[in-house]
Amino acid sequence: MTKPYTIIIGLEVHVQLLTRTKLFCRCSTKFGAPPNTQTCQVCIGMPGTLPVMNREAFKLALKTAVALNCEIADFTKWDRKQYYYPDLPKGYQISQYDLPFSHDGWLEIGDPKDRFERKKIGIIRAHLEEDAGKSMHDEVAGQADSRIDLNRAGTPLLEIVSQPDMRSALEAKAYLSELKLLLTYLGVSDCNMQEGSLRVDANINLHVDTPEGKVATPIVEVKNMNSFRAVERAMEYEAGRHYQVWQQTHQRLGDVPKQTRGWDDVANVTRGQRHKEESSDYRYFPDPDLVPVCVSEAQISEARKSLGELPAALRTRLENTHGIKPYDSDVLVSAGRGLVDYFVELAELSGDGKLASNWVQQDVMRTLNEQKIEIDQFRLQPTQLCELLKAIQDGQIDTGRAREVFIEMVASGKSAGEVMEAQGIEKVDESELVELCQELIAANPKIVADIRSGKQQAAGNLIGQAKKKNPNVNPGRLREIVLDLVGKM
Amino acid sequence: MSLTREEVEKVSLLGRLQLTSAELDLMTAQMGQIVAYVESLAELNTADVEPMAHALDVSNVFASDELRPSLERAAALANAPHHDREFYLVPAVLGE
Known part of the structure; x- marks a missing residue:
């Protein structure tokens, strides 16, 4: 049943940039140091x-904005955003207000399962600012004081603000996944949500269908979402809650001030927080301590050249060159550049993209998970694995037994040929297969009758018997021969 | 242009300043004079003057991303009214 409203979602993402030092001083940005040991x-x-601007931070920010198809401003400056909070030692945050270094870009999202159509999500702006420190309060212990750690204060943050272009929780999650993948490929952030390198706030409201047309409900900002799954669940919850509120109050956009709510991941609900201060209350003004930055066309084209092959282009290349489906290219590209390179080499060596894709996605990725390693630590080189794929392609071995050989190859480091020889695996001649089938058909009249009455799955029993007699038989080929022979009876 | 008492009250709240009623009157008058003085700039015709973002005609000042020693923690915490030798301690901050 279609709902009597459209969900409107915009996302604000903050990512910490992968610099060694902070945005305006040379203290370390490394996560996890003892509190207040990385400050000056x-x-x-x-x-x-x-403060003096970190060159690398600006470079990474520029690279990201170019990858997000943003317009780059030729002149940009930094402003002070004033508010009092104990984790903000200066009493203002150095941010960008009216002249951000980039604006008006887009990021394309799609769903490998086709639950929504491919679409471009607009990027309003991306700007470079400093992070605040961290405050902790132990409510359980009933401590009177909050504790402040300023190690994080001054870490470079890129704020990426999307247009309210997402129409479902699923699209919001897809946008975040694609953005994170892009940032990871660019190498500009580690995007670790647990460590706070990537943080998400969402703005959501509804366009409700009414007899007088579409009516927009008040916008709510949702914070405190600690995973992409949490964003998805929070957006689903909020859409339902908004509609209930609308039915009770008929409040429209502008009737009430913007509300901020926090997501409670355990209770699966959002709860109201303080009212958002109007932006004029931040009393932004240009920071006199920092000089403006001018960006030349040459710098922009240099940034463009430094991008490398990005996820969207890479997926298309895998699909076009190696004949795999969007779902598969998505799994491979999401697993990282190293795995993609491994796949491409295996696909080229074996000449069969689909076979290579199956083996990489199932057996290789499973082994990496089990051993908790990355692809560059994986024992089998593409050439070694390809030897096994060739044996499958030649009909020398079936997939089931090839899996056993694979496991032994990973465990022992032996080649496919060595393992197959040790396990006595050899190709069974076609004539031998036919003979075996005829033997079994003669010995199992009841099963043959079942097959003839249309129960093809009864052939499985014969294949099982055949494998007992000779483990080297290829079950796929065996089935074909059995059905063929029975068909001719 | 002069400031209203309400405007000064709002600014003092944003600046976390607690002013008595008498101080508020005094500030309203004094800040109003300052604003009026700066306002005299509006008499100039700036139609042909390009806006500037900074008093210095300098741009693109960067430092390289090279680590330098941070302060010893004891030194960093030395000026704090309250600390526990690891953290700054402040009156309870609850929620966001």
Whole structure:
């Protein structure tokens, strides 16, 4: 049943950039250091200190904005966003207000399962700012004080603001997955949500169908979502809650101030938080401590050249060159560049993209998971695995036994040929197969009668018997011969 | 242009300043004079003047991404009114 409303979602993503040092001072950005050991006069806001922009941070930000198809401003500046909070030592955050370094880009999303159509999600802007510190309060212990760690204060953050272009929780999740994959391929952020390298806030409202046309409900900002799955669930929950509120109050956009709600991952609900201050209350003004940045066409084209092959282009190449389906190219590309390179080599060596894709996705990826390793630590080179695929292609071995050989190859480091020889695997002649089938057909009249009455699956019993007599038989070929012979009876 | 008492009240709230009623009157008058003084710039015709984002005609000042020593923790915490030798301690911050 279609719902009497459209869901409108826009996302604000903050990613920490992978620099060694902070945005305006040379303290380390490394996660997990003892509290307050990575700070200096600049990032804890001592009077008389001056910030200096990290060149690498700006470079990574520019690279990301170019990859997001953004327009790059030729002139950009930084502003002070004033608010009081204990984890913000200067009393203002250095951010970008009216002249962000990039704006008006897009990111294309799709669903390998085709639950929504491919679409471009607009990017309003991406700007470079500094992170705040962290405050902790142990409510259980009933401590009177909150504890502040300023290690994170001043870490470079890229804020990426999307247009409200997403129409479902699923699209929101797809956008985040694609964005994270892009950032990972660009190598600009590690995107680790547990460590806070990637954080998501969502803006959501509904366009409700009414007799007088579509009516927009008040926008709510949702925070505190600690995984993409949490974003998906929070958006599903919020859409339902908005519709209930609409039915009770008929409040429209503009009737009430924008509300902020926090997602409770355990209770599966959102809860109201403080009212958002109006943006004028931040009293932005240009930071006199920092000079503007001008970006030349040459710098933009240099950034463009540094992008490398991005996920969307890579998926298309795998589909076109190696004949695999979008679902498979998505799994491979999402698994990272290393795995894609492994697949491409295997596909080229074996000349069969689908076979290579199956083996990489199932057996190779499973082994990597089990051994908790990356592809560059994987024992079998594509040439070694290809030897096994060739044996399958030649009909020398069936997939089931090939799996056993694969496991032994991974365990022992022996070649496919060596393992097959040790296990006594050899190709069974066609004439030998036919003879075996005739023997079994003669000995099992009841099963043959079943097959003839249309129960093809009864042939499975004969194949089982055949494998007992000779484990080297290829069950696929055996089935064909049995059905063929019975058909001629 | 002069400031209203309500405007000064709002600014003092945003700046976390607690002003008495008498101080609020005094600030309203003094800040109003400052704003009026700056306002005199509006008399100039700036139609042909390009807006500037900074007083210095300098741009693109960067530092390289090279690690330098941070402060010793004891030194960083030294000026804090309250700390526990690891963290700054502040009155309870609850929620977002």
